Amino acid sequence: MTNTKPLSKRAQLAKMVGRKSGATVETLRQQLGWQPHTIRAEISRLRKTGLVVTCTAAAKGSVYKAQSQPVAVEEA
Numbered sequence: 001m002t003n004t005k006p007l008s009k010r011a012q013l014a015k016m017v018g019r020k021s022g023a024t025v026e027t028l029r030q031q032l033g034w035q036p037h038t039i040r041a042e043i044s045r046l047r048k049t050g051l052v053v054t055c056t057a058a059a060k061g062s063v064y065k066a067q068s069q070p071v072a073v074e075e076a
Contacts, residue, residue: 022065
């Protein structure tokens with residue numbers, strides 16, 4: 001049996017916005033169980049690590065996409 005540590009929520013957030021399609025606030029809210037203001041705050045913290053995250057308006061809501069990989073994502 002492998003002893004793999006589950007991803008922190010911040011690492012999950014980075015992985016989700018790093019997908020080619022990005023992620024909407026609603027998708028992130030459902031997956032992480034966070035309020036929208038918490039999601040936006042954590043995206044700001046990811047940006048401080050060097051991750052370039054863009055936000056575009058879409059019919060389904062704001063879509064966040066990572067354009068480059070972060071320097072390091074801390075475990076929260």
